[in-house]
Amino acid sequence: MEQTPKANRIHIGFFGRCNAGKSTLINMLTDQPVSLVSDVAGTTTDPVSKAMEILPLGPVVITDTAGIDDTTELGALRMEKTEEVVKKINLAVYVLRTDEEPTSDDMHWLGLLKQNNVPVALFINEINAVPNNLTESKASIGRDILGERYIADYMGLSDLVTVIGSADFTSDAKRLELLDLLGGLTPLDVEGEQTLLQGLVGEGDTIILVCPIDSAAPKGRLILPQVQTIREILDHKGLALVCQTEELPVMIHSLKNPPKMVICDSQAFDRVDELTPDSIPLTSFSILMARFKGKLQDLVAGVKAIKNLKAGSKVLISEGCTHRRQCDDIGTVKIPNLLKKQGYTDLQLEFTSGGAFPKDVSQYDLIIHCGACMLTRREVLRRIECAVVQSTPIVNYGVLIAALHGILERAISPFVDELEG
Template sequence: MSKVRHIGVFGKRNTGKSSLINTITGQNVAIVSDIPGTTTDPVRKRMEIFGLGPVVFIDTAGIDDDGKLGEKRVEKSKAVIKTIDLAILIFTNNQVDKYERGLIQSFKDEELPFIMVHNQSDIVAMDPEVALDLAEKEGISVLEFSCSLLDEEEQKSVVETLTSLIIARLQECAPAKTILEGLVEKDDKIVMVCPVDSEAPEGRLILPQVNAIRDALDREAVAVVLQPDALENYIRNETVKPKLVVTDSQAFDFVSKTVPEDIPLTGFSLLLARSKGLFPYYVKGVEAISNLKSGDRILILESCTHHSSCDDIGRVKIPRLLQKKCGAEFSFDVVGGLDSFPDNIMKYSMVIQCGGCMITDRQLQARLKPAIKAGIPVANYGMVIAYCTGIYQRAINPLI
C-alpha cells in the first residue's frame, strides 16, 4: 500500500489553479471564476491515481494576492509548501516574474520536487524561448497545458501527460516506505497488539494500526490483531511462530515479558518513525538520553492536539518515566499543534515528538528540522517509552 501523497498547486491569481484540480480530478471540487482571488483558504481534494495510489490535491490562494487579507492568504499558501510531497507551479501568458521565481526558490529551499505548467495555452501558447530559458537557467522543463480544450480526446491526453509526470516525479523523489516494508512477506504471520482501553479512540483504531493491518493484507501476510490480555493464551497455543509482534508502546512492558525472546518485537511508533524517514535521527536521539542532567529543559512536541491519550503521554507519562529512568529532574515545555514552534530552540537539551500519525511526513520532518539542524537530540514518544521501560534494544532490533 502506498501512502497518501500531498500535491500543492501554486501560482498567481486567475492562472487556473482551481480549474487544473477540477480537470485532473474530473470533478468540480474547487470554485472557479474569472474574478482574481476566488480561492481564499487552501482546499483539499483526495483522489486515486492509477499506478500510484491515493493523493490529496491542495488548491491554494494566488501567490500575488495583496492587501491585508491577501497577505494572510499568501502566508497560508506558503505554509502549504512545508506539508506536501510535490508542488505544481502554474503560470500563464509566458509570464515568469518575481512570484514564480520566489516559489521556485522556496521549493528548492525545501528540496521539494515540483512540476511547472503553462496553463491557458489555448489562449496564449507557450513561447519556446521562455521554456528554453527555464530549462537552461533553472533546469526546469515546462508542460504546456490547458483546462479548456474543445477536443475531448486532446483534453484527456494532456491530463494523462500531467498525471504521468506527477507519478514519475513522486516516485523518483519520494519513494514511499510503507509501514511494514522489508519486515513481512507473503504468508508470514504478524501479531499486532492493540489495547482497547480508556485511552483508545472511540469506535476505531489509531492510524498506524490501520496502516499496518492494511499493509499486511497488501503483502498477503496473516495479520492477527488482539488485545494484551489475549496475548499470553495466543502465544501458548499457537504452533506457527510469528515473524513479528508489533505493540502499542503503552503495552511494551507487558508484551515484552509475554513474547518469548526469540520472537522479534517492535512498536507501532517505531514503524511509523521508520516509514516517515525519521528513525535514524530518533535512534541517535534516544542514545543521548543517558547524557541528560538535572535541570535540563526538554521540549515535548504534540502534533495532534485532539487526541487526549497523546496529551496524557506527553504531559504526564513521559516526564515521569524519563525522570525516573535518569534519576534526575528536568523541566518540560509542551507545544501542541503545528504553528507555535519555539524561537529559542537552543535552550532545549532534547526534543520529544509524538508519533505524528495525523500529519504528513514532510510536516513532521519540517517540524523537527530546526532541532536536527541545531544538533539537538530528537526522539518520539514510543521510542522514549521503550528506552525507559528497558526494552529499547529489543524494539529496534527488527528495524536495524
C-alpha cells in the same frame, strides 16, 4: 483507493499569482467545484485540498493555494501557509498566464520549489483574448517567454520542470491529457516500494499484534498504524493475531510454533516485554512508523540526549494530528508522567499538534515526536532534518518509551542491520 489515508497519498500543490487560473484548473482536474472561482483577486485564502486518483501515480491529494502576489491585509499570513505547503508536497503545478510576463514573485516561488527539490509541472494558461494594453505581438512574445527556453535558462530549473502547455478548461480531452502528463511525473520523497513491514513478514508468518483498549483508544475501531499493519500482514499472506496485553501469554502458548514477531502499542512496551519470551522479536507500531516514514537512525541517535535532561530543560512534544485530549493522553499526560517517574522533573514542556511545527527548534534540548501516522513521509523527513541541522536531538514516542524502560536494544533489534548500514 478512495479509502487510502491522506498521509499515504502523493501530495500535489498548485501555485501561481492571483487569477492565474489555479482554482479553475483544479476544478477541471477533479471534475468538481473544489475551489471557489472568481475574477476577484485573492479569492483563495487558506489552502484547500481534495483527494482523488491520478494514474499511474495512484491516490493523491491536490491542494489549491492563495495567489503568491496577494497584497491584502492577510497576504503575509497566507504566504506563510503557502510556504508550509511547499515543504509538504511531493509534486507542484505552477500556473502562468500567456498575457502576463513572469514577475519577481514567480521567480521567488519557482526558486523556493527548486530549493526544496520539488518536481514542477509548469502549466501555461493560454488567455484567448488579448488585453487592450498588450499587443498581439507582445502576447506571442509572452508565450515564448513562458516556454521551455525561459524555464531552462532560469536558475537551472530544466532538471525539475516539465512544461505541460496551455489548455482549454472546457475540454474533456485536454483534462485527460493533463491527467496523463501529471501521472507521468516522478514525485519527491514517497514510500515507493518501501512498506511498513518491509523484510519482516512473509507468506505463512504469524505476527501477534498487542492492541490495548483503554480510554484513549477510539471507540469501535483500531488506530491507523494497527489497521495498516494488519492489512500489510494479509497482503503478504501472513497470519495476523490480535490481542490485548494480558491475553498475550495465552495466545503465545496456544500456537504450535512461536510467532515471527510481536508488535505492540508503545504504551504497553514494559508489560509486553515481560510477557514475551526473549527468543521472540519485539517492537512497536511507533518504531515501525519511524522506520517507514522517516529516519530511524536519527531518532535512535537522539536517545543519548535523554540522560542530559535536567530541571529547566526545554522539551518539545509534537503530534502530527489533532484530536480531543483524553485524561490519559499519551503526548500531554503519559509521556510527561513517565519522564517524571524516571526522575526527569521540572522540565519546561511545550506542545504542538497537527501541521504546527516551529522553524526554530534550536531552543529545545530534546524533541519528542509522535509516530507520525497522519503525516506524509516528506513532512516527517523535513521535521527530522530541521532538528538535525539545528543540532537538536529528536526521538519519537516508541523510541523514547523503549529507552526509558531499558528495552530499546530489544525494540530495534529487528532493524539492527539497517541501523548499522
